[in-house]
Amino acid sequence: MSTSSGRPRSIHADQAILQATLDLLAEVGYESMSIEAIASRAGVGKTTIYRRYTSKEELVADAIESLRNDLAIPDTGSFWGDMDIVIKNAAKKIDSPLGRQTLALIISTASSNPQFAEVYWTKYTKLRREAFAKVLERAKSRGEINDNADVDLIIDLVSGSLYYALIFKPTTEPVEAYMRRTIDILMKGVGSGEMASLREKGKG
Amino acid sequence: MSTSSGRPRSIHADQAILQATLDLLAEVGYESMSIEAIASRAGVGKTTIYRRYTSKEELVADAIESLRNDLAIPDTGSFWGDMDIVIKNAAKKIDSPLGRQTLALIISTASSNPQFAEVYWTKYTKLRREAFAKVLERAKSRGEINDNADVDLIIDLVSGSLYYALIFKPTTEPVEAYMRRTIDILMKGVGSGEMASLREKGKG
Amino acid sequence: MSTSSGRPRSIHADQAILQATLDLLAEVGYESMSIEAIASRAGVGKTTIYRRYTSKEELVADAIESLRNDLAIPDTGSFWGDMDIVIKNAAKKIDSPLGRQTLALIISTASSNPQFAEVYWTKYTKLRREAFAKVLERAKSRGEINDNADVDLIIDLVSGSLYYALIFKPTTEPVEAYMRRTIDILMKGVGSGEMASLREKGKG
Amino acid sequence: MSTSSGRPRSIHADQAILQATLDLLAEVGYESMSIEAIASRAGVGKTTIYRRYTSKEELVADAIESLRNDLAIPDTGSFWGDMDIVIKNAAKKIDSPLGRQTLALIISTASSNPQFAEVYWTKYTKLRREAFAKVLERAKSRGEINDNADVDLIIDLVSGSLYYALIFKPTTEPVEAYMRRTIDILMKGVGSGEMASLREKGKG
DNA sequence: TGCTAATCGAGACGGTACGTCAAGTCTTAAG
DNA sequence: CTTAAGACTTGACGTACCGTCTCGATTAGCA
Numbered sequence: 009m010s011t012s013s014g015r016p017r018s019i020h021a022d023q024a025i026l027q028a029t030l031d032l033l034a035e036v037g038y039e040s041m042s043i044e045a046i047a048s049r050a051g052v053g054k055t056t057i058y059r060r061y062t063s064k065e066e067l068v069a070d071a072i073e074s075l076r077n078d079l080a081i082p083d084t085g086s087f088w089g090d091m092d093i094v095i096k097n098a099a100k101k102i103d104s105p106l107g108r109q110t111l112a113l114i115i116s117t118a119s120s121n122p123q124f125a126e127v128y129w130t131k132y133t134k135l136r137r138e139a140f141a142k143v144l145e146r147a148k149s150r151g152e153i154n155d156n157a158d159v160d161l162i163i164d165l166v167s168g169s170l171y172y173a174l175i176f177k178p179t180t181e182p183v184e185a186y187m188r189r190t191i192d193i194l195m196k197g198v199g200s201g202e203m204a205s206l207r208e209k210g211k212g
Numbered sequence: 213m214s215t216s217s218g219r220p221r222s223i224h225a226d227q228a229i230l231q232a233t234l235d236l237l238a239e240v241g242y243e244s245m246s247i248e249a250i251a252s253r254a255g256v257g258k259t260t261i262y263r264r265y266t267s268k269e270e271l272v273a274d275a276i277e278s279l280r281n282d283l284a285i286p287d288t289g290s291f292w293g294d295m296d297i298v299i300k301n302a303a304k305k306i307d308s309p310l311g312r313q314t315l316a317l318i319i320s321t322a323s324s325n326p327q328f329a330e331v332y333w334t335k336y337t338k339l340r341r342e343a344f345a346k347v348l349e350r351a352k353s354r355g356e357i358n359d360n361a362d363v364d365l366i367i368d369l370v371s372g373s374l375y376y377a378l379i380f381k382p383t384t385e386p387v388e389a390y391m392r393r394t395i396d397i398l399m400k401g402v403g404s405g406e407m408a409s410l411r412e413k414g415k416g
Numbered sequence: 417m418s419t420s421s422g423r424p425r426s427i428h429a430d431q432a433i434l435q436a437t438l439d440l441l442a443e444v445g446y447e448s449m450s451i452e453a454i455a456s457r458a459g460v461g462k463t464t465i466y467r468r469y470t471s472k473e474e475l476v477a478d479a480i481e482s483l484r485n486d487l488a489i490p491d492t493g494s495f496w497g498d499m500d501i502v503i504k505n506a507a508k509k510i511d512s513p514l515g516r517q518t519l520a521l522i523i524s525t526a527s528s529n530p531q532f533a534e535v536y537w538t539k540y541t542k543l544r545r546e547a548f549a550k551v552l553e554r555a556k557s558r559g560e561i562n563d564n565a566d567v568d569l570i571i572d573l574v575s576g577s578l579y580y581a582l583i584f585k586p587t588t589e590p591v592e593a594y595m596r597r598t599i600d601i602l603m604k605g606v607g608s609g610e611m612a613s614l615r616e617k618g619k620g
Numbered sequence: 621m622s623t624s625s626g627r628p629r630s631i632h633a634d635q636a637i638l639q640a641t642l643d644l645l646a647e648v649g650y651e652s653m654s655i656e657a658i659a660s661r662a663g664v665g666k667t668t669i670y671r672r673y674t675s676k677e678e679l680v681a682d683a684i685e686s687l688r689n690d691l692a693i694p695d696t697g698s699f700w701g702d703m704d705i706v707i708k709n710a711a712k713k714i715d716s717p718l719g720r721q722t723l724a725l726i727i728s729t730a731s732s733n734p735q736f737a738e739v740y741w742t743k744y745t746k747l748r749r750e751a752f753a754k755v756l757e758r759a760k761s762r763g764e765i766n767d768n769a770d771v772d773l774i775i776d777l778v779s780g781s782l783y784y785a786l787i788f789k790p791t792t793e794p795v796e797a798y799m800r801r802t803i804d805i806l807m808k809g810v811g812s813g814e815m816a817s818l819r820e821k822g823k824g
Numbered sequence: 825t826g827c828t829a830a831t832c833g834a835g836a837c838g839g840t841a842c843g844t845c846a847a848g849t850c851t852t853a854a855g
Numbered sequence: 856c857t858t859a860a861g862a863c864t865t866g867a868c869g870t871a872c873c874g875t876c877t878c879g880a881t882t883a884g885c886a
Contacts, residue, residue, distance in 0.1 A: 013828070013829055013830070013883085013884065013885080014828080014829040014830025014831065014882090014883070014884085015829075015830050015831040015832075015881070015882045015883055016830080016831075016882080016883060016884095017830090017831070017832095018831075018832070018882095021831095021832080021833095037324060038324060039324060042871080042872055042873085043872075043873075043874085044871085044872060044873085045872095047833095051833080052832085052833070053832065053833045053834060053835085054833095054834090054835090054873095054874080054875095055831090055832080055833085055834090055875085055876090056831080056832065056833075058874070058875085059831080111323075112323040112324050113323075113324065115319060115320075115323040115379065116319070116320045116321075116323040116324040117320075118379050118380065119315075119316040119317075119319040119320040119323070119379045120241070120242060120243060120316050120317065120320040122382060125379055125380055125382070129380050129381075133380065151404050152403075152404055153402050153403065153404060154402050154403070154404055157397070157402040158393070158397060161373075161393060161394065161397055162397070162402060164373045164376055164377055164394075165369050165372070165373045165394065165397070165398070167373075167376055168369070168372035168373035168374070168375060168376030168377065169365075169368045169369045169371075169372035169373060170372070171372060171375070171376055172368055172371055172372030172375055172376070173368055173372065175319065175322050175323045175329060176322065176329055176333050176337065177333075178326065178329075189362070189365060190365065190368075190369065193361070193362060193365055193366070193369070193398070194369070194397070194398065194401065194402055195401055195402055195403040196401045196403055197398065197399055197400045197401020197402070197403070198357050198358050198361040198366060198398055198399055198401070199356075199357065199358070199399040199400055199401070200355050200356055200357060200358055217852080217853070217854090217859070217860045217861070218851085218852070218853090218859080218860035218861030218862065219850070219851045219852055219860075219861050219862040219863075220851080220852065220861090220862075221862070222851095222862070222863075225862090225863080246840080246841055246842085247841080247842075247843085248840090248841065248842085249841095251864095255864090256863085256864080257863070257864045257865060257866090258842095258843080258844095258864095258865095258866095259844090259845090259862090259863080259864080259865090260862080260863065260864080262843070262844085263862075263863095424856095424857075425857075425858095426857080426858075429858080445732070446732055447732055447733070450845085450846060450847085451846080451847075451848085452845095452846065452847085453846095455859090459859085460858085460859070461858065461859040461860060461861085462847095462848080462849095462859095462860090462861090463849090463850090463857090463858080463859080463860090464857085464858065464859075466848070466849085467857085467858095519731075520731040520732050521731075521732065523727060523728070523731040523787065524727070524728045524729075524731040524732040525728075526787050526788065527723075527724040527725075527727040527728040527731070527787045530790065533787060533788055533790075537788050537789075541788065559812050560811075560812055561810050561811065561812060562810050562811070562812055565805070565810040566801070566805060569781075569801060569802065569805055570805070570810060572781045572784055572785055572802075573777050573780070573781045573802065573805070573806070575781075575784055576777070576780035576781035576782070576783060576784030576785065577773075577776045577777045577779075577780035577781065578780070579780060579783070579784055580776055580779055580780030580783055580784070581776055581780065583727065583730050583731045583737055584730065584737055584740075584741050584745065585741075586734060586737070597770070597773060598773065598776075598777065601769070601770060601773055601774070601777070601806070602777070602805070602806065602809065602810055603809055603810055603811040604809045604811055605806065605807055605808045605809020605810070605811070606765050606766050606769040606774060606806055606807055606809070607764075607765065607766070607807040607808055607809070608763050608764055608765060608766055624878080624879075625833070625834045625835070625878080625879075625880095626833085626834040626835030626836065626877085626878065626879095627834080627835055627836040627837075627876065627877040627878055628835090628836075628877075628878065629836065629837095630836075630837070630877095633836090633837080633838095654866085654867055654868085655867080655868075655869085656866090656867065656868085657867095659838090663838085664837085664838070665837070665838040665839055665840095666838095666839085666868095666869080666870095667836085667837080667838080667839080667870090667871095668836075668837065668838075670869070670870085671836075671837095
């Protein structure tokens with residue numbers, strides 16, 4: 009067994025690899041990006057990459073993860089106040105060339121590669137969802153949202169529709185407006201008055 | 213000019229290529245599927261494939277498109293009656309190895325390839341959305357759904373969340389149950405009673 | 417069997433094929449010349465070529481054979497007078513792109529294909545050698561050449577060295593000068609004076 | 621600068637490639653021999669071949685060159701003594717199935733492929749010619765050959781006529797006898813006595 | 825201070841698949 | 856029944872990367 013002997017891994021190489029990966033990701037996209045190109049760009053031997061990562065997915069997941077900035081959970085005192093910040097944060101991330109590229113990459117990779125999907129989910133998505141969930145729970149406790157509303161499902165709807173729109177209808181309105189509409193319709197519901205009354209009665 | 217001269221394209225080859233593509237898609241998946249394997253399986257020269265399609269995406273898109281069955285728009289007289297059929301149709305498609313493969317492929321390709329996204333959207337998605345929209349419009353005219361509900365956005369939410377769940381949470385509940393929950397929460401809305409009352413007043 | 421029924425072979429196609437073959441032979445060379453290019457250049461279907469020739473060699477052999485012009489045996493009264501004409505005829509043939517191409521082709525094919533070598537020898541080479549031999553025999557009878565000189569061997573030496581030089585030293589002097597030097601050295605011999613004297617004595 | 625960095629070229633691969641090339645050359649001939657077949661036979665990737673050679677010609681030239689045994693320049697003290705050895709060496713090479721096959725191949729390739737001709741010339745032919753030239757120069761200094769005899773041209777004549785005969789008259793006498801006759805006629809010359817006298821006078 | 829062992833950049837290794845090209849065969853409509 | 860056109864199967868081409876494997880040259884910490 010080898011505990012610590014030998015030359016230690018080069019931190020400089022670590023960083024160069026991640027940076028080169030992100031650069032190429034933005035330049036040529038995931039599919040057209042070869043390990044050899046990354047190695048060359050990073051000024052690193054292929055071996056040095058393969059010693060760290062067993063697959064392109066793993067490498068890319070780590071590269072993207074390295075971008076993760078700490079996310080503060082907003083607490084303005086009102087649902088829409090908090091949502092405003094959540095929405096603006098999301099929009100800031102996504103409404104840029106690299107942002108869309110990155111998102112497309114994640115969805116693309118995850119959809120054809122369940123392992124990546126899981127890694128990405130636990131490492132990245134989960135944290136953001138927990139932040140969103142906290143905001144929703146607070147809204148619940150304030151009485152702004154139904155007690156028995158399924159928080160997880162709400163997040164699915166907001167995130168899912170956003171991704172969907174970005175993939176299939178990329179030229180339409182800005183992210184911020186779209187998200188606002190999404191949450192609005194979710195809050196109000198689309199059922200007619202009678203049904204709403206029914207619901208109210210059922211509650212009472 | 214070449215209007216009709218020369219040996220015509222072989223219809224048999226057309227079909228053999230598409231069938232081999234679908235078979236391999238289900239067997240080894242999109243990434244591991246090589247053009248050479250398709251040609252070999254179809255008993256066809258590579259040239260014959262390249263004469264028809266310039267890329268794997270194009271070929272696969274056509275293969276999937278060839279699967280498209282005609283979709284009848286249900287009209288049972290009630291919203292949930294119609295939805296039951298819509299949901300079951302969707303579930304039948306998606307809840308199979310090939311179905312999930314295919315969906316993953318489409319999302320994967322579309323997210324990293326805007327051209328494909330557009331082609332697929334106009335050729336395929338649009339038709340299904342129009343069917344869904346019709347069901348929603350009928351529900352509106354029956355008073356089961358709010359007059360001013362944004363039909364397009366509803367479809368985004370239902371489709372988007374479904375795709376999202378399939379990609380990132382593939383092991384959970386069946387498609388049918390998930391969709392039912394989605395539509396349910398959308399109908400009722402998550403806003404609290406007061407807000408619902410507000411909404412009613414605003415309408416009045 | 418059908419002797420004459422149906423549409424007759426097109427004589428125009430015959431000629432167009434041969435001409436296109438010769439053109440391309442001169443332009444791109446034997447190896448880089450494709451049947452498809454010949455067909456296209458001749459305005460003819462590939463089938464039409466394959467109906468007439470079973471191989472590229474056969475086609476090219478026929479094309480070259482079609483060029484063969486009748487050769488008159490010179491008789492100027494002196495060895496070097498005759499040789500002048502022989503040499504100039506040879507040079508005229510060989511010192512052109514097509515000529516060198518053709519020669520290369522013949523040697524290439526003949527050296528790897530004894531059947532072709534034999535056919536070509538009897539159909540073509542023999543006639544030229546007989547003309548050359550006649551010139552040499554006349555020189556003998558005039559006393560310009562040794563009585564017991566081996567005419568066949570002389571022709572071998574002159575032809576062989578010419579071919580050899582064209583293949584391996586193609587960029588040097590013109591054919592005419594080279595041949596003149598060849599024949600000159602052959603006439604004089606390279607043996608030193610003593611040996612020449614010895615030879616003279618042996619003769620006497 | 622890259623003097624020694626990276627994994628060194630495999631000598632084993634070098635040899636395997638050359639051997640496979642020679643084997644296939646003898647078995648199927650130059651034209652029908654594919655790089656892929658060579659790679660497969662040698663147990664080597666195609667890349668490994670293309671890393672070493674940019675063309676089939678280059679590879680084949682090297683393979684043939686590898687057969688070259690060291691040629692000692694004979695020095696027996698007399699022209700015919702040296703020539704005996706030169707002739708016997710040549711005959712030994714050519715008078716075998718592989719020898720003729722190889723020679724045919726070389727001529728065939730060289731005549732239709734100037735690049736090969738040049739490579740082969742500088743790598744192989746030149747050395748043998750230099751050996752032959754040395755023998756001739758020594759004969760000159762011994763007075764057995766004319767001072768002003770064109771050594772290069774003599775070699776052309778001897779080599780050229782031999783190749784010529786092997787291609788076009790393959791069934792005749794053995795190589796050894798033919799070469800002896802060639803050199804003999806060259807030594808003596810074919811010009812008549814008067815011309816020989818003229819030559820002597822010109823010299824005096 | 826010198827030894828040991830893992831790391832480094834570099835690049836060759838045996839392979840797979842790519843997309844292109846030409847080969848020779850087959851099939852059509854037109855003559 | 857031949858023609859021109861062009862699609863067919865086959866198979867080699869040369870290129871790009873894959874993931875693995877040497878190399879000689881650095882680096883640490885342990886002795």
